[in-house]
Amino acid sequence: MQIQYWFELFGAAFFAISGALSATEKANIDWFGVTFIAFVTALGGGSLRDVLLGSYPIVWIKDVNFVYAILVGVIVARLFYNPLLQLRKTFFLFDTLGIALFTVVGTSKAISLGIGNINAAAMGMFTAVFGGVIRDILTNEIPIIFRKEIYATACFTGALTYVGLYHLNVDFNVNFAISGGVIILIRILAVVNNWQLPKFIRK
Amino acid sequence: MQIQYWFELFGAAFFAISGALSATEKANIDWFGVTFIAFVTALGGGSLRDVLLGSYPIVWIKDVNFVYAILVGVIVARLFYNPLLQLRKTFFLFDTLGIALFTVVGTSKAISLGIGNINAAAMGMFTAVFGGVIRDILTNEIPIIFRKEIYATACFTGALTYVGLYHLNVDFNVNFAISGGVIILIRILAVVNNWQLPKFIRK
Amino acid sequence: MQIQYWFELFGAAFFAISGALSATEKANIDWFGVTFIAFVTALGGGSLRDVLLGSYPIVWIKDVNFVYAILVGVIVARLFYNPLLQLRKTFFLFDTLGIALFTVVGTSKAISLGIGNINAAAMGMFTAVFGGVIRDILTNEIPIIFRKEIYATACFTGALTYVGLYHLNVDFNVNFAISGGVIILIRILAVVNNWQLPKFIRK
Numbered sequence: 275m276q277i278q279y280w281f282e283l284f285g286a287a288f289f290a291i292s293g294a295l296s297a298t299e300k301a302n303i304d305w306f307g308v309t310f311i312a313f314v315t316a317l318g319g320g321s322l323r324d325v326l327l328g329s330y331p332i333v334w335i336k337d338v339n340f341v342y343a344i345l346v347g348v349i350v351a352r353l354f355y356n357p358l359l360q361l362r363k364t365f366f367l368f369d370t371l372g373i374a375l376f377t378v379v380g381t382s383k384a385i386s387l388g389i390g391n392i393n394a395a396a397m398g399m400f401t402a403v404f405g406g407v408i409r410d411i412l413t414n415e416i417p418i419i420f421r422k423e424i425y426a427t428a429c430f431t432g433a434l435t436y437v438g439l440y441h442l443n444v445d446f447n448v449n450f451a452i453s454g455g456v457i458i459l460i461r462i463l464a465v466v467n468n469w470q471l472p473k474f475i476r477k
Numbered sequence: 478m479q480i481q482y483w484f485e486l487f488g489a490a491f492f493a494i495s496g497a498l499s500a501t502e503k504a505n506i507d508w509f510g511v512t513f514i515a516f517v518t519a520l521g522g523g524s525l526r527d528v529l530l531g532s533y534p535i536v537w538i539k540d541v542n543f544v545y546a547i548l549v550g551v552i553v554a555r556l557f558y559n560p561l562l563q564l565r566k567t568f569f570l571f572d573t574l575g576i577a578l579f580t581v582v583g584t585s586k587a588i589s590l591g592i593g594n595i596n597a598a599a600m601g602m603f604t605a606v607f608g609g610v611i612r613d614i615l616t617n618e619i620p621i622i623f624r625k626e627i628y629a630t631a632c633f634t635g636a637l638t639y640v641g642l643y644h645l646n647v648d649f650n651v652n653f654a655i656s657g658g659v660i661i662l663i664r665i666l667a668v669v670n671n672w673q674l675p676k677f678i679r680k
Numbered sequence: 681m682q683i684q685y686w687f688e689l690f691g692a693a694f695f696a697i698s699g700a701l702s703a704t705e706k707a708n709i710d711w712f713g714v715t716f717i718a719f720v721t722a723l724g725g726g727s728l729r730d731v732l733l734g735s736y737p738i739v740w741i742k743d744v745n746f747v748y749a750i751l752v753g754v755i756v757a758r759l760f761y762n763p764l765l766q767l768r769k770t771f772f773l774f775d776t777l778g779i780a781l782f783t784v785v786g787t788s789k790a791i792s793l794g795i796g797n798i799n800a801a802a803m804g805m806f807t808a809v810f811g812g813v814i815r816d817i818l819t820n821e822i823p824i825i826f827r828k829e830i831y832a833t834a835c836f837t838g839a840l841t842y843v844g845l846y847h848l849n850v851d852f853n854v855n856f857a858i859s860g861g862v863i864i865l866i867r868i869l870a871v872v873n874n875w876q877l878p879k880f881i882r883k
Binding site: 411 | 497500501506507508509510511513524528531533534535537538539541544555558614615616617
């Protein structure tokens, strides 16, 4: 549980960096707007998960450390904005670390609340991707899950991996490393090789 | 209760078909995206209702049958895509069946939780229309409730009908048939006759 | 508590007026659409707060007076549409009264539920601004919190003021007047002087 807590804090900070960098691509966003988007990106997915599961109190509301983690992320994004901009892949890196951490934590939490396998995996995926979806809705972008490269599918695969290994009684830390690694690996391979899922209808 | 359960499963499948067909009108949507939109369309309204009512567990999270119903809907939409496309009115049909089923089930659930008449009717309407609203927000469409023909108003009228007959002690099945029929009838008449509500301001 | 209740009812009516006026700026919106947007604007922020806090029943669902307050707001907006249009600043007035009332009520509620200072202030701000954010998402506008003038920042400052005075054991009514006044003052000064927050990145 202790380790899971640190994973969530680090995931929140990574998402805050990714959210702040993404928000600044929009012109004329002020400090408040960037911080707001960083919060939504970092906490939206976990909040939706907890609300859907009826798991109260929602983790960040009772624990101000999440606020601090996100503020640290925003400040890091500002201080290192130019190097991060030159290394565009960095944005992708932080986002990928964020979804890997949040998918595993979210799936694990849903299982501990007695949710079935498929829905627990769906909850893990929601935790990871829905902050980004809300961010994209707020900034009028096409939601990230509908963009080309494999994204939510990587999370869902990693979540299913976690569920499977959980039922094989694999230790949480080992399971976390493998399942999170699956997500990072799929995501990197998908971007490098421009992997795409088949279209529903070929037009 | 048993019948209500089947109504909800069928409503979810109908909404999944309507959501999948609606999603494919957007170019370049892959299998994952279509399935995701089908889920949101089918489960978004009921989830919002349960979250607002604080009615946990949310029905689909503890019951994987909803996931199966939606997957069946998506597969049906794919297999019969071309015939469904030629019969464009079918999309309208599935959506209308979905809103009729969900309005009655949602209103009935709110009443059983002790919600007052007007708000119970509003909850029934939310159950029916909000999945489509979230779908439209995700795909950057103008939400269906703001489009021209009478839509949410049909649901609200049917929900009020259900509330009225409920207080007259009409049997659930009879009430369901009448209230659902009212929704289907208004919706068909509205589309056929291009009925519109009066504008708030005449410009 | 009694006074807080009237504040919430009046805040809801003010937001309904502001929502109805804002909705009519969009062409071809009918009575249902305007009423729906008025409801969302008035109740969206408080609903999100209560859902995030797990504070059930959500205030308006068990209390139909909120529905009446909003309907009154919509009818007032229709009856006095032309004078209100000529006095465009009035729209700004109703919105400002709404956010001032809702910020204080929301912060106060979060504190009474044992939420920490910063998150309680955030909840107060959410209560005030999120109805407008949802309204803007539904009508495809850029969300109000990302527009130029200081808006959510005024609410957050007022909420922090409330939290500070609360810990100094200032009487609720006095605290309300001061904290609400801070919001109204900042908002008026920001619009009059075209105050803006510094950009995250100067481009």
